[in-house]
Amino acid sequence: MYIDPHVHMVSRxxxxxxxxxxxxxxxxxxxxxxxGYDRSSPQGFFDYFRQxxxxxxxxxxxxxxxxxxxxxxxxxxxxxxxxxxxxxxxIPDFLKxxxxxxxxxxxxxxxxxNEMEILEAHLQLASDxxxxxxxxxxxxxxxxxxxxxxxxxIRRFPKLDPGRVLIDHVEEHxxxxxxxxxxxxxxxxxxxxxxxPQRAVDIIETYGxxxxxxxxxxxxxxxxxxxxxxAQMEMRRRGHLESLVRQVTxxxxxxxxxxxxxxxxxxLRPTAPDITR
Amino acid sequence: MSESATKPEPPEPxxxxxxxxxxxxxxxxxxxxxxxxxxxxxxxxxxxxGPGVDDFRMSAYRSAMTVLGDGQPQRARRILELLxxxxxxxxxxxxxxxxxxxxxxxxxxx
Numbered sequence: 001m002y003i004d005p006h007v008h009m010v011s012r013x014x015x016x017x018x019x020x021x022x023x024x025x026x027x028x029x030x031x032x033x034x035x036g037y038d039r040s041s042p043q044g045f046f047d048y049f050r051q052x053x054x055x056x057x058x059x060x061x062x063x064x065x066x067x068x069x070x071x072x073x074x075x076x077x078x079x080x081x082x083x084x085x086x087x088x089x090x091i092p093d094f095l096k097x098x099x100x101x102x103x104x105x106x107x108x109x110x111x112x113x114n115e116m117e118i119l120e121a122h123l124q125l126a127s128d129x130x131x132x133x134x135x136x137x138x139x140x141x142x143x144x145x146x147x148x149x150x151x152x153x154i155r156r157f158p159k160l161d162p163g164r165v166l167i168d169h170v171e172e173h174x175x176x177x178x179x180x181x182x183x184x185x186x187x188x189x190x191x192x193x194x195x196x197p198q199r200a201v202d203i204i205e206t207y208g209x210x211x212x213x214x215x216x217x218x219x220x221x222x223x224x225x226x227x228x229x230x231a232q233m234e235m236r237r238r239g240h241l242e243s244l245v246r247q248v249t250x251x252x253x254x255x256x257x258x259x260x261x262x263x264x265x266x267x268l269r270p271t272a273p274d275i276t277r
Numbered sequence: 278m279s280e281s282a283t284k285p286e287p288p289e290p291x292x293x294x295x296x297x298x299x300x301x302x303x304x305x306x307x308x309x310x311x312x313x314x315x316x317x318x319x320x321x322x323x324x325x326x327g328p329g330v331d332d333f334r335m336s337a338y339r340s341a342m343t344v345l346g347d348g349q350p351q352r353a354r355r356i357l358e359l360l361x362x363x364x365x366x367x368x369x370x371x372x373x374x375x376x377x378x379x380x381x382x383x384x385x386x387x
Contacts, residue, residue, distance in 0.1 A: 110371035140376035239295035
């Protein structure tokens with residue numbers, strides 16, 4: 001049994017839901033993401049937020065998987081601050097939806113000034129509404145610098161408790177920075193550009209198992225929606241205790257996400273498809 | 278107030294790898310032998326592709342390879358740091374969404 005706390009299911013097929021359910025996935029959380037192209041209007045985001053809060057939970061339920069979500073405009077579309085602020089203005093109405101856990105995945109992509117301005121606008125929204133925050137850290141050569149800029153930015157919002165903020169996509173050079181400041185951290189299991197299951201388990205062995213989880217971040221690119229059970233296999237291969245496997249793939253995400261008051265990983269009987277839609 | 282009362286809780290001790298050194302080699306040698314040959318074949322492929330000079334990515338790659346053989350710990354962390362942008366301040370604006378995998382000292386990759 002496991003939770004995938006970061007996966008973009010709107011980009012995945014129903015076959016992926018089947019594979020995830022068979023591998024033991026009982027709950028997921030889906031942060032708002034870049035679609036692979038820039039949306040042409042805030043209305044495009046309105047429809048995306050409807051998909052995340054209405055149709056995708058029903059699709060997941062057909063496979064016995066509980067679906068939760070996070071809302072934002074992703075940093076990849078934050079270079080136009082006026083546009084981004086129009087999207088952010090849509091979010092408060094959607095916060096009433098029962099599967100919304102908080103703001104995410106916000107953060108930085110290329111570490112630009114405009115991205116920072118929009119990151120701060122999101123942090124203000126989270127602070128004002130006392131919401132959990134899920135943070136994307138930049139890719140590859142931009143990750144270390146971006147992570148440090150993000151940690152400094154969050155510090156400028158004293159009402160945001162680090163214990164309610166998860167910094168995602170950490171690797172060997174950023175995990176300690178995140179953990180030392182009291183934040184939670186997520187490791188993303190990607191075939192090429194982030195952590196392999198082996199390296200993720202190495203990081204747990206190096207930095208410990210407290211305040212850390214693993215996710216697939218499966219999306220429309222090269223990614224693997226059953227990466228988390230593969231990491232579970234890697235832990236078992238090395239002889240780690242089953243209690244540790246459960247901690248980092250179920251108990252830890254459940255503990256962090258339950259702070260929202262809306263998260264559930266209780267078994268869900270698969271629902272029938274709604275053929276009227 | 279006593280000194281112990283002012284100190285933060287010590288961090289949880291890391292989980293160690295439950296395998297012995299020999300078990301790690303037994304489990305992973307063949308996989309990483311193959312990856313080592315992939316690296317060698319990649320470098321050979323570049324040589325066969327004809328004359329030219331390394332761009333910033335390959336310069337960084339060759340620097341990273343020296344870390345592999347230096348006998349010091351935390352190689353993965355140190356290679357990631359070596360490939361990272363060392364600057365501290367936000368850039369003026371982003372002209373691309375992607376990343377190249379290594380820091381470009383010329384700044385053109387932004």
